[in-house]
Amino acid sequence: MDVKSLLADLLEVSGQVEAAAIVTRAGEVVAGTDEESAAALGTAIHGLAGSANDVSGPTDQALVQLQVSLSGSCVFIAQDEQHAIGCVTVPHPTAGLVFYDLKSTLRRLAGDHDDLVPKPIEWDGADKPDAGSDA
Amino acid sequence: MSARRVLFGLVAIGSALFFWRKRRGDRERLDLYYADGSMISFAPDAADTANLFSLARDVVGAAEKNEA
Numbered sequence: 001m002d003v004k005s006l007l008a009d010l011l012e013v014s015g016q017v018e019a020a021a022i023v024t025r026a027g028e029v030v031a032g033t034d035e036e037s038a039a040a041l042g043t044a045i046h047g048l049a050g051s052a053n054d055v056s057g058p059t060d061q062a063l064v065q066l067q068v069s070l071s072g073s074c075v076f077i078a079q080d081e082q083h084a085i086g087c088v089t090v091p092h093p094t095a096g097l098v099f100y101d102l103k104s105t106l107r108r109l110a111g112d113h114d115d116l117v118p119k120p121i122e123w124d125g126a127d128k129p130d131a132g133s134d135a
Numbered sequence: 136m137s138a139r140r141v142l143f144g145l146v147a148i149g150s151a152l153f154f155w156r157k158r159r160g161d162r163e164r165l166d167l168y169y170a171d172g173s174m175i176s177f178a179p180d181a182a183d184t185a186n187l188f189s190l191a192r193d194v195v196g197a198a199e200k201n202e203a
Binding site: 018019037040041043045047048051052055056057058059061062063064065066067068069070071072073075086088099 | 186200
């Protein structure tokens, strides 16, 4: 699945997300929800993530996600070793859901599948082996 | 005390709670979440993170251009 499809799915699944972009940890803009301004949004997200990474945390653990609540909207960023994904949402979003959707998108970008989504199984056309065995 | 007064008091308390929560929810803040589950929250006037609010506004500005 290509990156644009991932972002399209994110917008479709999360009605609270207004715009989003994915950047590499090095700052290269991978994709945005709007092609024309993806570069500006991605660069801004990379700048915010980079500065947030410099803030000393309570432990030596890595920063994995952040939320900035502003008066008219919220900014969310989730990141892994390879990429950072950021989005702008409506005011007062359900933060847990937004973080979940961002991290799911990151996992799918990394090639992993969401464990909560049932995986398709192959069916060879035969009945289940256990079906009717008790009868 | 009449039931009317009790009802009035409950409505007044409920309204006060509603507006207090609304004002509290409108406050700007920055939450940083780390890999071990720890989290720090900053107000806009925190010395270490003042530039992060400015950068977040840049993100919102870029997104608004996105929509325009």
